[in-house]
Structures are given as structure tokens and as C-alpha cells.
Amino acid sequence: MSIPRFAARRPPRRRASAKEFVYNTLRHSILHLHLKPGTKMSEQEISEEFKVSRTPVREVFVHLHQDGLVEIYPQRGTYVSLINLESMEEGRWVREIVETAVVEEAAGRLSDDHIRELEYNLAAQEQCCQNQDYLRMLALDDEFHAAIFRACGKQLTYDMVKQLNLDFYRVRVLRLSHDSNWEQILRQHQAVFQALREGKAQEARKIMTDHLRMIMVEEDELLAQYPGYFVQASRVGTAKGWSL
Known part of the structure; x- marks a missing residue:
């Protein structure tokens, strides 16, 4: 090695x-x-x-x-370690539960500094989409979500949720080799930001829920292409898909 x-x-x-x-x-x-x-x-x-x-x-x-x-x-x-789809989905589920609550709390609470940080991040995301720099886009995606947690004083919560999503992160990296609709991800980020800035808590929550469930990927697709990367399905249950 x-x-x-x-x-x-x-x-x-x-x-x-x-x-x-x-x-x-x-x-x-x-x-x-x-x-x-x-x-x-x-x-x-x-x-x-x-x-x-x-x-x-x-x-x-x-x-x-x-x-x-x-x-x-x-x-x-x-x-x-091989990627465990069952633990990955559990981590993603925890992220959805926590993060939708966080955006609801953050709505209307963004300081000028938080607004500037998110605006800069979104501008960088747009540039990445134009340049097809998807590895950098992945990093900016994480930074965007982390900034929302920080905006309402939940950095520790973000760190804990991130630690639960390590297999989820590896699958996201793996998906970079496939066609991913990063422009749609950018539009959803922009919509979340707009709702937060305008104090529309329920709208922000709904958009974030849709965002975290946006791309449903059939398990068989990645298992067939990368069979050696995953714990065998018989050992992790019968889940058929997950969202990125």
C-alpha cells in the first residue's frame, strides 16, 4: 500500500x-x-x-x-472500512431531523456577518457550477450548512451530526463520478438562504427537507459499479435507496 x-x-x-x-x-x-x-x-x-x-x-x-x-x-x-448503507441512512436521517429544526430556528436571526458569509459562499458555489469544480462544490456545500448551524449557535450540534455522517460523506464523494444536478443544489441553497433572510421559518424547513431528500439513488446502481466498496446488503438490511 x-x-x-x-x-x-x-x-x-x-x-x-x-x-x-x-x-x-x-x-x-x-x-x-x-x-x-x-x-x-x-x-x-x-x-x-x-x-x-x-x-x-x-x-x-x-x-x-x-x-x-x-x-x-x-x-x-x-x-x-467498507461503506455501511444502513448506518449511512441512519446518519442521514439524524441530519434531516436536526437540520430542519436548525433552519427553522435560524430564520430571521441572521446577522449581517452571517448574511455576508452565506452570500459569499453561494457566489463561490455558482462559480464552481460554471467551472464544473465539483470537489470544491462539495466542500462549499458543507460550509453552507455549517454556517447556518453557526448562525443560531449550534456549532457543537453540527460537529456531532457531521461525525455521524462519515459514510454518507464517502457516498457523496463517490457520486461525483456520476451525473449530479449541482445547479439544482445551488438553487435550493439560494432558496433556503432567501427564506432564512426573510424570516420564513416554515418555508425554510420545507426547502431544507426537500433538499436533503432530493436525489434518490437505487442501491443496486452503486453496488453494481463498486461491489467491493460496500458491506453486503444481506448484512445491513434491505434498504433500496438513499438520498444525497
Whole structure:
């Protein structure tokens, strides 16, 4: 196994401990599918790549396992976790319940700073759509939603919801290789922002609900194209689809 040197928009920075840098880099690489589901991770190669001893690498593996991003098998090794559709859908469901409540609370409460932040974000999203820069669009999508949580003092809630949606995030990255209607996503973001600025709480809630349920993807489509990336359906239930 080799650690890919990926071109990240906002790569982890070596400004903390070596262990934290290794953790952040590997986590980013797993979430963005540079380390694909099922990939075996070599403790020795990682320690050589990052010029650290094997002890912090083992500690990083434990942390990533706690995140649900790797599986550790005694005598076999450490592997990037397969995507679990059942846990992914549960995380998405939690996100919908929480985020629709948050936008309802945020309606009419946007400060001038929050308005400027969201306007700048939407302008950047529009530019990404024009340039077909969908990786950057994905990052801006996350930043847009995070800004709404911050607008009503719910940053901690956002962080918890985000942690529950790591498999959901990997599927979103995987979907970048398919046709995605990013222009429609942008229009929905703009509509959410308009409703929030005008204090229309119920309208904002409805648009956000529609937004989070917008794209229904049949399970068989991605399972057929990437069969090695997912926990087998017989082990996770019989869900037929999910939304992005």
C-alpha cells in the first residue's frame, strides 16, 4: 500500500503533533476515497511515509477505528472500512431531523456577518457550477450548512451530526463520478438562504427537507459499479435507496 499524494483543496497542516497530522491526513484520504474502502493499510509504510515511529501509527489506527473508518483484524491487519448503507441512512436521517429544526430556528436571526458569509459562499458555489469544480462544490456545500448551524449557535450540534455522517460523506464523494444536478443544489441553497433572510421559518424547513431528500439513488446502481466498496446488503438490511 502507498499513501497517495492527493491534491486537496484544504490539506491537513502540520501545525499540531505528528500523530494528529497523520490522523488528519489519513482521515481526509479515506473520506475522499484516495484510500478506497477495503484497502489494506500498512503500519510500516505509513510510519515510513510520515517519518514517525510505529507507535503513533497504531494509535491513529485505533482512533480511525473509533470513527468507523477502519477495521482492525488481529493477525490480518488494518483495512479501510467498507461503506455501511444502513448506518449511512441512519446518519442521514439524524441530519434531516436536526437540520430542519436548525433552519427553522435560524430564520430571521441572521446577522449581517452571517448574511455576508452565506452570500459569499453561494457566489463561490455558482462559480464552481460554471467551472464544473465539483470537489470544491462539495466542500462549499458543507460550509453552507455549517454556517447556518453557526448562525443560531449550534456549532457543537453540527460537529456531532457531521461525525455521524462519515459514510454518507464517502457516498457523496463517490457520486461525483456520476451525473449530479449541482445547479439544482445551488438553487435550493439560494432558496433556503432567501427564506432564512426573510424570516420564513416554515418555508425554510420545507426547502431544507426537500433538499436533503432530493436525489434518490437505487442501491443496486452503486453496488453494481463498486461491489467491493460496500458491506453486503444481506448484512445491513434491505434498504433500496438513499438520498444525497
